[in-house]
Amino acid sequence: MTIRQPTHTPYDGSSKLFTIGLKPLEIERWIEVDEFLLPHLAEKQRLYADIPEKVFVEEADTRDAQSEVLALLSPHLIAKHPRSHCGTGSDVEVIGLATATDRLPPTLRNAPLARASLLVQEDLILMRRDERGWRLAAGSLCFPSSWSLQEKFGKPLQEIHAPVPGFGPGTRPAELINRMFDGLQGQTVERFNWSIQAGDALYHPLSNIQRIDRATNRPTRFADGDINAHAFMRVERQTLRKLPVSSDILFTIRIHLDPLKVLDAHPDRATLAASFVEQLLALDQQQLDYKGLTADRDRLVAFLNGIAGSA
Template sequence: MTVRQPTHTPYDGSSKLFTIGLKPLEFDRWIEVDEFLLPHLAEKERLYAEMPEKVFVEEGGTRDAQREVLDLLVAHLAANHPHTHRGAGSDVEVAGLGNTTDRLPPALREAPLARASLLVQEDLILMRRDERGWRLAAGSLCFPSSWSLQEKFGKPLQHIHEPVPGFGPGTRPAELINRMFDGLQGQAVERFNWSIQADDRLYHPLSNIERVDRATNRPSRFPDGDVNAHAFIRVERQTLRKLPVSRDILFTIRIHLDPLKALDAHPDRAALAASFAQQLLALDQQQLDYKGLTADRDRLVEFLGGMAGSA
């Protein structure tokens, strides 16, 4: 059986955790489409149907900027992904789905950002500048990586990042991020984040209360000890681009899930496993608690060490 290779491997040392790590991005690589397009969109539809208030938020006065996002995505998808997205007048349709607007709850069908979200696998977050800095003004977040859209809605960046070790209000990284957002002009940038989870669910929310409880009690994600059977690598590919008209910033988040054991079939498995283990070992206690890896770090390192040593 052919094992699918991971699309991105930021744990190879190219993107270290708890760093900003922004890199230039060519516009033709902005949106990623793969064989999971239809199942990912189906999962978004399910979440919109079951819990729309948890996966979509918007401030009044953001619809024009939302429309700007939709127009940019339509143009990009038609030009760069014609095999999966087909032009339909001034819009595009996903091959195999047709018009996705009707798949939204009636209350959201006029929200351009919600409509845009059912064209792509990415989550879409609209950031707007005010006297406090860049705040979360609208968003479609169906695949959160341990955070809550409702809790972050309306907050500026420094408060959104408050739970992240070393990135809260008043820290140098928080100031740098705000300056980077201010300085973003016509270019696009990307960065990667990654973590480990014990299943293949895309929808992985975490409230602030749940985060504190996890950091306090430090539960294992693998109570049966079987990392090989249950561990998945969750990679976030994040992009930023400033919208040319509104000057808001669109933040996209694309989730890739790969079984940890898939690295065993990778041609560079020894180097990848060794680097992965080294990055886990480099995390301090606060960082381990934030990632929810305190109870499992040593077990994961041992598993990766065995993989590296058997190459």
């Protein structure tokens, strides 16, 4: 059986944790489509049906900007992903599925951002500028990485990032991020973030700090201790693109999940595992707690050292 290798490996040292790391992105690579498109969209549809208030928010005056998102996505998907998407103009569909509108609960069928979200695997967040900075004005977040859309709705970036070590209000990184958002014009940029989670759940809203190991009283991901069976690498590919009419910024988040153990079959497993270990060991206590890795780091390091040693 062929083992699927990770699409992105930012833990190779190219995207270090707790750094901004924005890089230019060719527009041709803006949206990613892979073999998980249909199951990911099915999971989004399930979440919309079960907990719509937790996965979609919008300010009342964002519908025009939401329509901009749909208008940008539609021709891009038709042109760049003709095997999975078809249509003309802004009328685009996923091949083999009902229209996005038909797959939404009635209360969201007129929300263009919700419709757009059922065309792609990415989550879609609209950021809007006011006197406080860039705030979360609307969003479809079906696959959160340990944060709550309802909790962050309406807040500016510095408050959204307040729990992140070194990125809270008044810090240099917080100021830099706001300046980068202000300076974003026609270009599209991307960055990567990554973490390790227990299990392969895409919907992952619970804060790491809420996962406490009873023995250490520290955040944990692997209460049962079975790294080989349950550890998954969660990679977030994030992009930023300013909308041409509203000047709002579209923030996309694409989640990639791979079992940690697949690294053992990677042709560069020794290099990847060694870099992974180096970055885990470089995290300080506050960063480990934020990532939920304090109680598990030593076990993860030992597991990865075993992969590196088998090369």
